[in-house]
Amino acid sequence: xxxxxxxxxxxxxxxxxxxxxxxxxxxxxxxxxxxxxxxxxxxxxxxxxxxxxxxxxxxxxxxxxxxxxxxxxxxxxxxxxxxxxxxxxxxxxxxxxxxxxxxxxxxxxxxxxxxxxxxxxxxxxxxxxxxxxxxxxxxxxxxxxxxxxxxxxxxxxxxxxxxxxxxxxxxxxxxxxxxxxxxxxxxxxxxxxxxxxxxxxxxxxxxxxxxxxxxxxxxxxxxxxxxxxxxxxxxxxxxxxxxxxxxxxxxxxxxxxxxxxxxxxxxxxxxxxxxxxxxxxxxxxxxxxxxxxxxxxxxxxxxxxxxxxxxxxxxxxxxxxxxxxxxxxxxxxxxxxxxxxxxxxxxxxxxxxxxxxxxxxxxxxxxxxxxxxxxxxxxxxxxxxxxxxxxxxxxxxxxxxxxxxxxxxx
Numbered sequence: 001x002x003x004x005x006x007x008x009x010x011x012x013x014x015x016x017x018x019x020x021x022x023x024x025x026x027x028x029x030x031x032x033x034x035x036x037x038x039x040x041x042x043x044x045x046x047x048x049x050x051x052x053x054x055x056x057x058x059x060x061x062x063x064x065x066x067x068x069x070x071x072x073x074x075x076x077x078x079x080x081x082x083x084x085x086x087x088x089x090x091x092x093x094x095x096x097x098x099x100x101x102x103x104x105x106x107x108x109x110x111x112x113x114x115x116x117x118x119x120x121x122x123x124x125x126x127x128x129x130x131x132x133x134x135x136x137x138x139x140x141x142x143x144x145x146x147x148x149x150x151x152x153x154x155x156x157x158x159x160x161x162x163x164x165x166x167x168x169x170x171x172x173x174x175x176x177x178x179x180x181x182x183x184x185x186x187x188x189x190x191x192x193x194x195x196x197x198x199x200x201x202x203x204x205x206x207x208x209x210x211x212x213x214x215x216x217x218x219x220x221x222x223x224x225x226x227x228x229x230x231x232x233x234x235x236x237x238x239x240x241x242x243x244x245x246x247x248x249x250x251x252x253x254x255x256x257x258x259x260x261x262x263x264x265x266x267x268x269x270x271x272x273x274x275x276x277x278x279x280x281x282x283x284x285x286x287x288x289x290x291x292x293x294x295x296x297x298x299x300x301x302x303x304x305x306x307x308x309x310x311x312x313x314x315x316x317x318x319x320x321x322x323x324x325x326x327x328x329x330x331x332x333x334x335x336x337x338x339x340x341x342x343x344x345x346x347x348x349x350x351x352x353x354x355x356x357x358x359x360x361x362x363x364x365x366x367x368x369x370x371x372x373x374x375x376x377x378x379x380x381x382x383x384x385x386x387x388x389x390x391x392x393x394x395x396x397x398x399x400x401x402x403x404x405x406x407x408x409x410x
Contacts, residue, residue, distance in 0.1 A: 001346065002339060004047065004063040005149060007104040008073050009097050012056040012118045022088070023058045023096075025051065026081045034139045040079055041141060044072075049141045050150070052132040054125070056118040061108065063145045068100050105149060105338060109331045112157035114166065121166040121320040126157050148345050149338075156334035163330060166323040169316035174200060176309045176316075177283050178207040181252060184281045184302050188212045190251035193272070195243065195264065197225035200256045200285050205229050219243045221257075249274045256285035262292040269295050285309075358396050362389050 010023045025036050033051075041049045045066060052059040060080075066072060073096055074089045088095065099107050110116040114125050133150045136142045161167055170176050186192070192213055194201055197220035208216065209232060216235030219242065220226035226237035238246075240257075250272060255264055264272075269292075273280070283304045284291040296303040366374055366389065374382060 002105070002342060003101045004065065004145065005061075005101055005104045006064060006066075006068045007059060007061050007097070007099040007107055008068070008076060009057060009059040009099075009107070010095060011058075011097065011116070013116075014097065015095050017056055019095075020056065020058055022081055022084060023077060024053050024081070026083070037136075037139065037141055040076070043079060044076060048143045048146045050133055050136040050146050051141075052129060054128055057111070059111070061104070061146065061149075063143075068098050070098070073098050102335070105153075106331075106335055108149060108153045109156050109335055110328070112153040113160040113327055113331050114157070115160075115324050115327050115331070119171055120317065120324060121168070121171070123161065123167055126154065126161075130154060144345065148342060152334065152338055152341060156331050159334060160327045160330050164323045164326045166320050166327050168323075169319050171313045171317045171320065173285065173306060173309050173313060174203045175207060176312055177254075177285060177304055178204065178211070180304045180309075181254075181281055181283060182211065184252075184304075186252045186281050189215055191249060192216045192252045192254065193246070193250040194218045194229065195240070195253070195255040195290070196220055196257035196286075197222070197229045198256065198258065201254065202229060204254055204256075204285070205232055209233055217246070217248070219246075244268055244271055246272055247274050249276045250280065252281040252283070253291075254283045254285070255290045257290055259286070259290055260288060263290050264295070265292040266294050266298055269299060273299075358393050362393050365389065 010020055012020070025033050025040075027033055027036050037049060037051055040046070041062075045064060047063040047065075050059075050061040052061070060076070070093050074092045077092065077096065078084055078089060097107070107116070112126055112129050114121050114123065117125055129150065133142065133146070137147070170179055188211055190213075192208065192215060194204065194216060197218055201218075214234045216230065216233045218226040218230040218233075218235055218237045219240050220229075220237070221240045223237060223239045226239070229235075230237035240263075253264070253272070257263060277300070279300045279302060281304065282291055282295065282301045285306050287306060289305065291303075291305075295301060366386070374385065377385065
């Protein structure tokens, strides 16, 4: 029965991240992803279907009696995206991973446990799997088989996160930068100047919001972007050309723009200090650097720059990868239990009508087969007979259930 479980997936391990988008469900004009998935399910005779799409993987997890081979995968993915090239279809076995049975379940567990992630140990994938399942369930695409598999994969992943250190030590450049800033004793009420409002500093803003920073001023060439970032932090936005006029001083300066040369030089830095002394924290997340190197030489600063953060990120990632073996061992333990859990669930489904059927037999005995005899009984005797039958009913339900559970354990 476990051979029904199948996965077609394309991940960062096999193709370029940009190429993954071509395996995402394509919809026509006025058509929803829900409708397309329902069509795919019907077209290929799938019993259940769950669809997961992230920035570094696309997964189709389904149950079916169909043989999963390169021919099926090519036809399926062509239906997903009719614009796939012949060259892509001819190399499906190189680009897509095709898995069945325990291999499919093992991959699902590995994805949930983040050991197959682009960044090992990132918890985000667990939430993405849960959301993908709940969405597929809401759309009427999944049933009991995928529910049992996903729930146990999530349980296994939680075991990994709780019993290993695979999620320890940040590996995101931005999270490391904010961590370093907090270690430098920059407090939530301190003055933070942000120069640039692109994607990197937008992410910085999310971390600052998490740590309740609100005394923030944002400078950017496009004022609208500065306003969007500042509004999230209850801060104030200014155009970049107003930066030299800033007279409020600062405790932490965070710089990341698309400039190809330093935009904060020693002269501008001195103006921003506005006569203040004492150590300041300067974070430069730009490539190339947007903060001139002489600033760390001429002023009292704790300088946090992207190259140093990258080295730390690699060290942290190496630490996480040391935990992969332990994580895999835990996942394997959960995986070994799955066949028994699956059989138990199938047995529960098979026996769930038993109580109703036995109640119907009891009712027929009292009200049909032996009705005349029962009607001749006095109240006490009738009550005794009904209690005896109720006892027998309970035992007739419990005995086969117990025997089935014991058979599974053996």
